Amino acid sequence: MTYQLRNVVVAVALGVLAAVLVTVYVANYRKHVQQGAQNVDVLVASTDIPAGTSGATIVAGHMLKQLTVPRTALTPGAISSPDQIVRLVSTDQIMAGEQVSTRRFGNATELGVRAQLKGTLRAIQIAATANQVLAGTLRAGDHVDVVGNMKVSANGNDQHYDRVLLRNLLVLRPPAAVDPKSSLSGGAQSSVMLAVTDSQAAKLMFVVKNADANSSSDGGWALELRPVGNAADSPDNVESIQTVLDDGLSASQRSRVVTGSH
Numbered sequence: 001m002t003y004q005l006r007n008v009v010v011a012v013a014l015g016v017l018a019a020v021l022v023t024v025y026v027a028n029y030r031k032h033v034q035q036g037a038q039n040v041d042v043l044v045a046s047t048d049i050p051a052g053t054s055g056a057t058i059v060a061g062h063m064l065k066q067l068t069v070p071r072t073a074l075t076p077g078a079i080s081s082p083d084q085i086v087r088l089v090s091t092d093q094i095m096a097g098e099q100v101s102t103r104r105f106g107n108a109t110e111l112g113v114r115a116q117l118k119g120t121l122r123a124i125q126i127a128a129t130a131n132q133v134l135a136g137t138l139r140a141g142d143h144v145d146v147v148g149n150m151k152v153s154a155n156g157n158d159q160h161y162d163r164v165l166l167r168n169l170l171v172l173r174p175p176a177a178v179d180p181k182s183s184l185s186g187g188a189q190s191s192v193m194l195a196v197t198d199s200q201a202a203k204l205m206f207v208v209k210n211a212d213a214n215s216s217s218d219g220g221w222a223l224e225l226r227p228v229g230n231a232a233d234s235p236d237n238v239e240s241i242q243t244v245l246d247d248g249l250s251a252s253q254r255s256r257v258v259t260g261s262h
Contacts, residue, residue, distance in 0.1 A: 039068045042078045042099055049094040052114045055085035055105065064100060077101035089115050113172045113193065120197040123172055126208055127191045132222045135190040136177035143168050143231070144194070146204060148221035151212040162239040165207050168226065170195040192223070 046065040049058060058064060059082045078099045079085060088105035108115040113123050130136070138144070146166040152159045175190035196204055211220030237243075 038071050040071050040074065041066055041068055041080050042074060043067070043080060043082070045094045045096050045098050045100055047096050049090055049100075051090055051093050052111060052117060053090045054108070054115070055082075055088045055090075058082075058090070059086055067099075069099075075099040075101050077103040113195075116170070116172060116195060120199075121195050122198055122201050123193055124196055124201050124204065125173070125191055125193040126204070127189045128208075128219050128221075130175065130178040130190045132219050133175045133190050133192040134223055134225060135175040137225060138171050138174035138192065138223070140171055140174055142171040142174070142228075143226040144171060144223040145169070145226060146207060146221060147224055148207045148211045150207075150210065150220075159240060160212060163237065164224075165221075166196070166200055166204060167233060168231070169200070169204075 043064045044067045045063060047063050049063055053063075064082060078101050084102060085100065085105050088102075089108045089111050090104055091106045091111060092104045094100060094104055117123060126133075134144070145164050146169065147162065147164050149160055149162050152161060171192065172195050173191075173193035175192045178190065194204070207221050
């Protein structure tokens with residue numbers, strides 16, 4: 001084979017190879033374009049979904065709807081099945097019409113106390129003595145009542161009344177335990193975080209600020225732990241010096257209390 005012929009053969013071979021490569025490239029590009037143009041099913045929010053909403057609530061509340069979009073329009077992490085979020089909690093607000101993405105969800109532990117708040121529930125943190133907030137006893141998830149001693153002044157006379165003022169409040173974050181050997185264990189300040197409704201928050205704040213601390217060494221109010229299961233409530237009542245002294249007495253004994261006779 002002459003030198004000139006060999007060059008011709010090489011040129012032809014290179015030309016064929018280039019044509020093959022161009023054909024493969026065009027085929028792959030066309031395939032990529034066709035795949036991008038394919039429609040896929042995706043779930044979008046049918047209504048605004050607030051942060052902190054559980055996936056189970058979203059699914060049960062029919063807050064999702066199916067939409068078909070081009071594959072190229074998919075949001076990263078977009079879901080096509082409710083099962084992908086049913087055990088998760090939304091960490092950000094999702095607007096109506098927005099594709100629902102797993103990137104906007106996390107475990108309930110990642111959201112902390114926010115995962116336990118919904119509707120009218122609010123988180124409030126108050127500080128009091130270790131005795132008042134049952135430091136060392138309370139655990140997250142417990143439920144407590146608030147009992148308080150309130151003073152009423154009328155006609156120059158002060159009268160004290162005790163009653164259960166709030167019931168069944170959820171403990172979101174318990175107070176830290178206090179060393180029982182410490183001389184400050186009863187008077188040291190401890191913080192507790194409770195879940196209350198917005199209206200209960202105002203009542204709780206009134207009790208904390210206005211309970212008669214002078215009538216008690218520990219602030220005039222306290223939390224009381226409710227049973228873990230089958231808790232029940234007695235009828236509401238108000239106690240005063242009169243009801244405490246008269247309880248269980250006969251008519252003549254009550255008369256002696258009133259008159260001060262012996």
